[in-house]
Amino acid sequence: xxxxxxxxxxxxxxxxxxxxxxxxxxxxxxxxxxxxxxxxxxxxxxxxxxxxxxxxxxxxxxxxxxxxxxxxxxxxxxxxxxxxxxxxxxxxxxxxxxxxxxxxxxxxxxxxxxxxxxxxxxxxxxxxxxxxxxxxxxxxxxxxxxxxxxxxxxxxxxxxxxxxxxxxxxxxxxxxxxxxxxxxxxxxxxxxxxxxxxxxxxxxxxxxxxxxxxxxxxxxxxxxxxxxxxxxxxxxxxxxxxxxxxxxxxxxxxxxxxxxxxxxxxxxxxxxxxxxxxxxxxxxxxxxxxxxxxxxxxxxxxxxxxxxxxxxxxxxxxxxxxxxxxxxxxxxxxxxxxxxxxxxxxxxxxxxxxxxxxxxxxxxxxxxxxxxxxxxxxxxxxxxxxxxxxxxxxxxxxxxxxxxxxxxxxxxxxxxxxxxxxxxxxxxxxxxxxxxxxxxxxxxxxxxxxxxxxxxxxxxxxxxxxxxxxxxxxxxxxxxxxxxxxxxxxxxxxxxxxxxxxxxxxxxxxxxxxxxxxxxxxxxxxxxxxxxxxxxxxxxxxxxxxxxxxxxxxxxxxxxxxxxxxxxxxxxxxxxxxxxxxxxxxxxxxxxxxxxxxxxxxxxxxxxxxxxxxx
Numbered sequence: 001x002x003x004x005x006x007x008x009x010x011x012x013x014x015x016x017x018x019x020x021x022x023x024x025x026x027x028x029x030x031x032x033x034x035x036x037x038x039x040x041x042x043x044x045x046x047x048x049x050x051x052x053x054x055x056x057x058x059x060x061x062x063x064x065x066x067x068x069x070x071x072x073x074x075x076x077x078x079x080x081x082x083x084x085x086x087x088x089x090x091x092x093x094x095x096x097x098x099x100x101x102x103x104x105x106x107x108x109x110x111x112x113x114x115x116x117x118x119x120x121x122x123x124x125x126x127x128x129x130x131x132x133x134x135x136x137x138x139x140x141x142x143x144x145x146x147x148x149x150x151x152x153x154x155x156x157x158x159x160x161x162x163x164x165x166x167x168x169x170x171x172x173x174x175x176x177x178x179x180x181x182x183x184x185x186x187x188x189x190x191x192x193x194x195x196x197x198x199x200x201x202x203x204x205x206x207x208x209x210x211x212x213x214x215x216x217x218x219x220x221x222x223x224x225x226x227x228x229x230x231x232x233x234x235x236x237x238x239x240x241x242x243x244x245x246x247x248x249x250x251x252x253x254x255x256x257x258x259x260x261x262x263x264x265x266x267x268x269x270x271x272x273x274x275x276x277x278x279x280x281x282x283x284x285x286x287x288x289x290x291x292x293x294x295x296x297x298x299x300x301x302x303x304x305x306x307x308x309x310x311x312x313x314x315x316x317x318x319x320x321x322x323x324x325x326x327x328x329x330x331x332x333x334x335x336x337x338x339x340x341x342x343x344x345x346x347x348x349x350x351x352x353x354x355x356x357x358x359x360x361x362x363x364x365x366x367x368x369x370x371x372x373x374x375x376x377x378x379x380x381x382x383x384x385x386x387x388x389x390x391x392x393x394x395x396x397x398x399x400x401x402x403x404x405x406x407x408x409x410x411x412x413x414x415x416x417x418x419x420x421x422x423x424x425x426x427x428x429x430x431x432x433x434x435x436x437x438x439x440x441x442x443x444x445x446x447x448x449x450x451x452x453x454x455x456x457x458x459x460x461x462x463x464x465x466x467x468x469x470x471x472x473x474x475x476x477x478x479x480x481x482x483x484x485x486x487x488x489x490x491x492x493x494x495x496x497x498x499x500x501x502x503x504x505x506x507x508x509x510x511x512x513x514x515x516x517x518x519x520x521x522x523x524x525x526x527x528x529x530x531x532x533x534x535x536x537x538x539x540x541x542x543x544x545x546x547x548x549x550x551x552x553x554x555x556x557x558x559x560x561x562x563x564x565x566x567x568x569x570x571x572x573x574x575x576x577x578x579x580x581x582x583x584x585x586x587x588x589x590x591x592x593x594x595x596x597x598x599x600x601x602x603x604x605x606x607x608x609x610x611x612x613x614x615x
Contacts, residue, residue: 003467010051010471017047041483052472059464111141111356111379113148113322113335115313120374122184125193127361128369129178133403134195134237135380135392136178136372137357139208139218142266144343146274148322150354152217153266155208159222165200165234173236175199181230181369188224193357194233197390202232213262240388241405245294248385250349258386259351267351267384275343276321283344293350297383297393300341304395307331334379337396341381351384355392359399489551493558494539497521497532500565505572514539525564531557 021043028035036042127136141150180193192201198219208218221231251259251268286303287296308331316322323343326336338354345352359378361370378399382390394401483499484492498508501521508517518536522529535557542549 003464006055006464006468007471009055013051013054014044014047017044017051041479044479048472048475052468055468109151111150111335111354113150113316113326113339114333115315117311117333119311119377122374124185124358124372124374124376125183126181126364126367126369126371127178127193129176129195131174131176131195131237132360132363132370134176134235135355135357135359135378136180136193136195137355138191138193139356140353140382141356142217142273142353143270144273144275144323144339146276146321148316150339152208153270153272154211155217156211158207158209158214160201160205160207162202162204163200164205166198166236174239176235176237178233178235179230180233182225182227185225185227187226190220190222190224192219192221192231192233194219194235196235196237199234199236201234210262210266212265213260215262215266238388238391239405240385240391242294243406245385245388245391245404246292248293248387250293251351251386252349254386259384263351263384267353268346268349270346273343273346274321275347276324278324278327279321279340279343280347282327283347286344287348293348293383294385296348297341297345297350300344301393301395301401304337304341305397305401307337307397309334309337309396309398334396334399338379338381341393341395342383345381345383353382353390355380355382488542490538490542490549490554493554494535497535497558497561497565500562500569503572504565504568524568525561528561528564531560535561 021040025035025040141152143151143153145151176195178193178195190206192198192205194201197216201219201221204222206220206222207216208220209216249258251264283300287299290296290299307326310331311333313329313332316325322336323340326332326340335354342352342354356377356379358372358376361372361376363369364371378396381393381395383393385391392402484495487495494514498517501507501517501524504521504524506521506524508520512520514536515533518532519529522532525532535554538549538554538557541547542554
């Protein structure tokens with residue numbers, strides 16, 4: 001995919017150069033200024049050099065951490081950009097264009113709370129599992145904008161080979177297996193599904209991880225999937241019991257380090273998440289009398305089950321918080337239930353987030369597998385409990401709550417997990433592995449070494465440079481073949497010879513005749529003086545002699561000269577840096593003039609939007 005991005009950027013930069021030249025040429029014609037017909041090729045040549053240098057500099061720049069100020073500008077719900085988006089939604093949010101109708105996209109970087117949703121009653125995939133009671137997750141969200149959209153804080157992509165395994169974080173984990181058969185999907189979609197917290201996939205995968213803490217938030221295939229693909233997933237499911245979860249204290253009462261700081265920063269004290277006052281007040285009322293954080297979460301879950309599940313609820317007003325609107329109407333879709341519980345849990349001091357995926361499928365006895373249709377697309381809530389990680393809750397009315405054991409569980413399991421400070425997910429409880437371990441037939445459990453990573457980066461860099469070089473060669477061939485296409489064959493041959501002579505260090509002068517230039521060029525390639533003389537004779541005869549000269553002979557002579565002049569050009573390799581700097585200097589001057597001209601135009605356009613003055 002990188003090569004396509006590079007190709008797109010290169011073409012975009014060249015298109016910008018071409019449009020700039022076209023605008024300048026239009027202006028020159030309007031002012032009756034004379035310019036060379038070959039100027040366009042010179043300009044594009046300089047533009048191509050400029051574009052390649054820009055791409056190389058961008059690629060070689062060191063990769064740094066995401067800029068906090070820029071991220072705050074884009075994601076701050078009270079910032080200018082969010083205000084513009086809210087205003088746009090307010091003006092046009094109720095308009096449905098082609099393909100509209102309020103359909104909701106679950107598996108993307110943003111999840112919105114729509115009042116009306118239309119779930120397709122068509123099969124998407126089938127799966128088999130040794131614990132079919134578990135939901136299959138694909139992505140989590142941690143940031144709510146206070147209106148109707150969930151997104152994720154800063155994440156980074158991490159690639160894993162097929163069957164790369166996260167080790168189990170504690171003895172309190174159960175491993176389950178699933179096999180997914182894709183039966184009806186849009187070609188190219190990459191979302192991977194797995195119960196609880198994925199431990200491995202049988203195909204190369206890409207995991208979105210938090211930039212701090214490396215906590216997984218989404219799972220994708222490295223390539224686009226198509227109908228008919230099959231993959232196996234292994235997952236960790238927690239064995240935490242109700243008694244163990246009731247024994248967990250909230251972060252406010254826990255010792256330092258009991259809850260990972262990156263979990264608290266993202267899923268409890270998230271500066272970019274807005275929790276409205278009615279949500280906080282209602283949460284306190286519902287949780288009153290609950291002795292433990294777990295009992296508080298169960299109380300929230302129970303109250304929400306008194307609401308009504310509905311896919312047709314009308315549009316959320318553009319100036320209201322969708323969660324507050326849902327609490328007032330007491331009916332909505334699963335995104336409203338999950339969002340409400342997550343925000344309420346945070347207001348009560350517990351880290352929480354929402355998860356998108358699918359609920360349990362319908363069992364097909366003839367195929368002995370579970371069928372997942374669009375109707376099973378679902379969103380639910382996860383709350384973080386120290387020592388047991390992300391625990392699933394089902395607040396949506398008409399859905400069954402998750403079942404958990406009531407005993408004390410395995411002795412010491414909770415203490416072990418708490419001591420390791422791990423995270424997790426699952427219907428009962430599970431833990432997030434700290435890092436991948438690649439399992440191979442000969443290597444055993446071994447993490448990729450720094451040498452392997454460095455070799456991979458070097459290989460990618462070489463591949464990028466080779467691809468870029470091939471792209472430049474192809475562009476040069478296309479340009480060279482189009483050069484002087486409008487000239488007669490002999491004239492084109494002589495013009496190409498002159499162009500190569502210029503690059504070899506002997507450009508033609510205006511006061512030279514064709515014979516004089518051939519003599520001068522003979523000093524660069526003395527072994528081809530007879531060839532140069534003969535080509536000059538043919539050019540003069542064709543141009544001024546009134547006799548049709550043999551074009552085939554001219555092309556043959558040019559082919560011989562091209563090889564000799566190419567060797568002469570290569571012998572000047574040490575002059576290339578000075579040549580590029582000179583060309584870039586000229587290009588900078590041209591773009592500087594263009595910038596001044598464009599600035600004047602933008603200033604004139606901006607006056608159209610100035611408020612009228614009344615005297």
